[in-house]
Amino acid sequence: MILTAALMHGLGMHTGAWLARDGAASDYLSAAMYKEIARTAESGGLHALFLAEQMTNQEVGTERPCGALDTATVLALMAGVTERIGLVGTASTTYNQPYDLARRFATLDHLTGGRVGWNSIATQNPTVVEQFGGGESLDHEQRYARADEFIDVVLRLWDSWEEGALVGDKESGVFAREDLVHEIDHVGPYFSVRGPLPFPRTPQGRPVIFQAGSSPRGRDQAAKYADVVFTAQHVLQDAVDFRTDMRERAAAYGRDPDSLKILPGISLVLGRTRDEAQRRKDRLDEVFGTGPNLRKLAKRVGLPVEALVLDEKFPAHLLGPDEEFKGSIGFRRSIVNLAVTEDLTVRELIAQYGGGHHQVVGTAEEVADDMQERLAAGAADGFTLMIDMLPSGLHDVVDLLVPELRRRGLFHQEYEHTTLRDTLGLGPAAPAPKAAAPATAAA
DSSP states (O other), rough: EEEEEEEOOOOOSTTTHHHHHOOGGGGGGOOOHHHHHOOOHHTTSSSEEEEEEOSSTTTTTSSSOOSSSOOOHHHHHHHHOOOOSSSOOOOOOOOSSSHHHHHHHHHHHTTTTTTEEEEEEEETTHHHHHHOOOOOOOOOHHHHHHHHHHHHHHHHHHTSBOTTTTEEEEETTTEOOOGBBOOOOOOSSOOEEEOOSSSSOOOTOOOEEEEESSSSHHHHHHHHOSSEEEEEEOOHHHHHHHHHHHHHHHHTTTGGGGGGGGEEEEEEOOSSHHHHHHHHHHHHHHHOHHHHHHHHHHHHHHHOGGOOOOSSBBBGGGGGGGGGOOHHHHHHHHHHHHHHHTOOOOHHHHSGGGGGGGGEEOOHHHHHHHHHHHHHHOOOOOEEEEESSSTTHHIIIIIIIIHHHHHHOOOOSSSOOOOOOTTTOOOOOOOOSSOOOOOOOOO
């Protein structure tokens, strides 16, 4: 299986991480912490580190830290202390320009020897627009239309130097072949970009593209452009259906379904015993309290806080249609399906939904059992590990979970490749697709 570790919300996926952990609250601003995380993850053979980026702190204010440091800068820092692990960073198609982003991530890919991925996200948070000139935030369809064009331009920029364009022949004085370097001359509804990039294509052809949209529109975009899909899936059958749907959509674009890797998030709370893991989880829950977690759940599903009564069943009947929801449709569907399938009260849902991802609390053996079941069922090609508390949760993964997975033959013993694309088993980078896919029913 493929394993990436997600660095979320500054000091861990759990909202109470900054309160429960040892160390200063300011550690999420520390170069030393990111270096430790990078070295630890590589020592465990994880395929990649996945760095989320929150462009503002307006959602959480001063309540807790968030992952608002500049992604490319943090990836560059971690690259300097590692040699093999992949480094994936989030960058928005809503609040960036394609030329700048293509140049930034291609620079990182060159400097790391081909270990970089870009997590493309069509930002839905309406508060971010206030930092970028104000005005009206884009609706769901507009965000994805802009993102489609954005990704297409980035891919063409990454391909603007053909293989072999850099000659470097000192005797003839030929640095690069002009006939193999192309302007892209793109003019579209959202962008006008002449190209080319100012330097050759990267060691892995182009950076790996991650994408996380789970709405029908997001799925179609991922099937067309992405190499890896990050998704939230609580219920096993939902996860199987999602992966099947994504592979069918990829095939509709003429792609080999195996060229698209599905890595659902899994929130882990590990312990050497079941009781130890549960005590860790209880501590994380207790220090932050019910109120903030209730507000977070309300935002995730699009209900007023007062509609959520802790010891009553989750009120799914009060939800409006997905089409009117302003947040992540994928997160919302996954959480609601969990609540309905298991008939949970609001309190039970808060305890079980893992901040938005399938949650497992227990020993390495119990976590491995869960992962193995999902892998065998066709629900995943691997997992994005949502680390509860940093850096201790990552140390638990490396010290407890990785040895158990290796013992079962489910995880590689060591790195066999130098580029992220090869490490993930993706094959050569394909050019951007030219034709639209046939219509695919929403899952």
